[in-house]
Amino acid sequence: MNPLKKLAGETVIYGVSSILGRLLNWLLVPLYTSLFIPEDYGIVTNLMSYVAILLVVLTYGMETGYFRFASQEKEGDSTFSTCFISLITTSILFLIIIACFLSPLAVFFEIPTNKSFIILLALTLGLDAITALPFAKLRKENRAVRYAGLKLINIGVNLGINLFFLLLCPWIYNNYPQIPITIIWNPEFGIGYIFLAIFISSFINLLLLLADILKVRLKLDRKLLIKILIYSSPILVVSICGTLNINLDKMIMPELIPESQNPFYQTGIYGANYKLAVIMTLFIQAFRYSFEPFFFSQAKEKNSKQVYADVLKYFVILGLIIFLGVMFYLDIVKILIDSRYHEGLGIVPYVLLANLFFGIFFSLSLWYKLTDNTRFGAYIAIVGVIITVVLNILLVPIFGYMGAAYSVLACFFVITIISYIAGQKYYPVPYDLRGILFYLLLATTIFAISTYFNPENQWLKMAEKTPLLLLFMIVFIQKERLWSSLGKIVGINRKRK
Template structure:
């Protein structure tokens, strides 16, 4: 099978499940922004940013290590079993630590009267870490449909619990006071139901994965574990720094913005508008799920480097189409969040581009993973984290949440450039840099032109931007000689209609 078609097919499966799941989940964003004031949503944003970091720490690069060694070892089950036992052990140790420091942690996160928030998130993190390798095994075995199905179940449960406690219970409480709904629902728990939902869905995921886990005889190969950890420890640094680059702004924003400017309010505005980059995030997430096991398996082929070059080019093309699409139709996209949050829409293009460069950086990262120079990847990631911290400390007190948006874009552009230069030295891939830069330039020109369309009516303005998006797509089709492929698709459909 054509490797690009295989990658595209698996990306589509992961993408469809991720898109459907995230869209269902995204129904909650307008709900949250309507039910909770920005200060309360700021607490959710702040806590969830720590969750993202801790999940990376608790999985410590084991997924990438599993992909690398499962493709080498004769017994991939031994690789899975060894990594799985390691993750279970560290998850239990994490729970013990959280239990011991629960009181100071609740004070640190400004939820001293809601320690249950911390407990629910800690349990969720442990379950997610334990299920990380079973999910990686499904990806490694190309069981994309099962992977996608489990993820959809997870999102569906999350959505259902949110709607039950945040919509149905309050409605029953106000319209049918005779129903004793307060026996299962506490109106004071508020944002705690967000954390309860992710805990329950995570636990059920673990239960659903038990058949896959129990198929493998669990045994620990200590020598193999040491090899995996030696390979994966720099990946852990890369992952931590990458997650920091995305989430650090939300973590430290309340500390950097003066109290007079309402830091939790600004954090809530930033968190809500950051999520308007959801389409780009979904695309990158689907690509990452399929690309990592793909490039490890593809590395044995003769034309692997040419394939990697083609993958990056088409990834950039699709990413730029998403960027233009979101920005040209932002007046539609913005309805996902309440009007109280619309003041932050100016940060959306910076966040979209930052996510695109994050995806490019991930695509380029194959060079240090395939050459076992993961330590080099760690150095680059650390540089990115330093840039993120420095720019946030410098810009956020001056520009507020816009400073954080500038910082995340500069960070990902910088580490992408550094990774490209280093990669060409240690594992040269013939990326079509001229063509990629041409597409970036064209997208930038069209974006600027769209900003000067002299129309007041939002719908008329969006209609006027549509030809600009079509221009980009037509140029791509022309440059990549895709007319023949499109003709074949049309021809097939035509024959089917006959």
């Protein structure tokens, strides 16, 4: 099979599952923003940013290490077994540490009376760390359909539990007082049900993956583990730094914004609007799931570097189409969050572009993973964190959450440039830099022009911007000479009819 078609096919499967899953999950965003005030949603945003960081720590680059070493053996079971035992051990140690420091942690997060939030999130993290490797095994084996199905089940369970506790139980409580619903539901628990739903869905994930786990005879290969840890430790740094670059602003924003300006309110506004970049996030997530095992498997092919170059160009083009689409139809996208949060819509273009550059950075990262120079990836990622910290400290106290949006875009833009320059030295790939820059300039120019179209009627505004999106797509099709390919597809469909 054409490698680009194979990658595209798997990306579509991962993407469809992610899109469907996130659409179900996104039904919760208007629910959360309508039920909880920004201050409460700010607590959720703050805690979940720590969860994202800790999950990276608890998996410590084992997924990439597994792909790298399992590709060198026929079945990869020895690598899987060794990595899986390691993850179980460290997850148990993590839960013991959390139990020992539960009270100080509750004080640190400013939820001293809600220790259960931390317990639920810690258990969820342990479960997610344990199931990370079985999910990676499915990706390596190209079992994208099973992977997607399990993820959809996870999201469906999460959605159902949220609706049950946040909507159905309060409705029963208010309309049918004779039903003792308070046996299983506490009206004071509030945002705690968000964390409970995540925990239960993660537990069900583990149950559904048990069949795949039990097929492998678990045995620890200490020598192999040392090799994997040496390879993966810089990947851990890269992953932590990458996650910090995405989440650090939400973690430190309450500390940087003066108390008089209601820091948790601003964090809630920022967190809700950040989620409006969901389509870009889904695209990048689907691409990452399929691309990492793909480029390892393609490394030995003669034309692999040209394939990598083509992948990056088309990735950027599709990402820019998503950027323009979200911005041109933001009046529709914004209905996902309550109108109380709309004051933060100004961050959306910066967040979209930041996520796009994050995806480019991930695509470029193949150079240090394939050459076993993962330490360089760690160096670049650390530079990104320094940029994020410095810019947030400088800008957030002045511009509030807009300063955080400026910072995240600047961070990913700079580390993308650094990774490209370093990669061309150690593992040169013939990327079409001129073409990529052309499309970036074209998209940003079209977006700048669109800002002058601001009729009061939102439908008229979107109608006026649609031709600009079509213009970008036509230029793309014409420049890449895709008319003949599209003509063949149309001809095939006509013959079938």
